[in-house]
Amino acid sequence: MDKPVIILGAKGIAHPALEIFNSNQVIVYGFLEEDESLHGTEINTVPILGHTEDDGFLKLIGKKTEAFVAVDDTKYRKFLVELLNERRKVQPINAIHHTAYIATDASLGHGNFINAQVSVGAGTEIGHHCILNTGATVDHKVKIGDFVQIGAGSIINAEVTIEEGAFIGSGVTIVSGVTIGKNARVGAGSVVISSVKANETVFGNPAAKIK
Structure with a gap:
């Protein structure tokens, strides 16, 4: 995979998703997370950049990065997948x-x-x-x-x-x-x-x- 990945979600399966990409020598650019208290922190040296609906970061997806949705809650997972489909015209990659x-x-x-x-x-x-x-x-x-x-x-x-x-x-x-x-x-x-x-x-x- 040539492009780095932005992971949507920074809880639940987000940390193991990072490990998966690391295990495959895929660079993770950063995380996006709705819980603002986590913004500016890191998971294993990878920064939590901002909110999952922040267009400033979302606009990178498709052009410069891939995306993966690391959310356990099915309803919110569906919401983020639809957001990527509609705003960025992309599908999340497999981890x-x-x-x-x-x-x-x-x-x-x-x-x-x-x-x-x-x-x-x-x-x-x-x-x-x-x-x-x-x-x-x-x-x-x-x-x-x-x-x-x-x-x-x-x-x-x-x-x-x-x-x-x-x-x-x-x-x-x-x-x-x-x-x-x-x-x-x-x-x-x-x-x-x-x-x-x-x-x-x-x-x-x-x-x-x-x-």
Whole structure:
């Protein structure tokens, strides 16, 4: 990558995103963050320059820099992606740790965060703006929609479908062939043996709906 990167967001996954770019010898120009109390501070010597909606910095994106959205909150993540699309006509780049394994015929959209030791199997499709935390295993022919989050150490078995906006907690196991519906939530450590409907929250072993 020839251009340096501006990271939008300076909390949550922002620090590990910086580490990912560092691990790939990509220069990070700086961070933009809505929390003004952080402006003028640094993360590992990289400055937090100003607000995420500051046109003075945003105008650099596309011409002189790339952008990555490092925000855990899905609603705000979507807002920042739309802001980049509309104001700068750009898509955020992927942040993929150099120790992650991505199968040669897996497909990835834009703006995904894929941390250390993640494994993505053959024929798997990952949409846009997803977060795959450390050590997550995604087996072959899995389909993952946009804005999905998968927690550290989770195991997603073959031919699972995870629809847009779903949240999978840390240490979850999802058995083969299950569908996790749009905006569903799976609590940490759960074992999911049957499909989860849209907007449902499930937890436990086996995972059951929480009312």
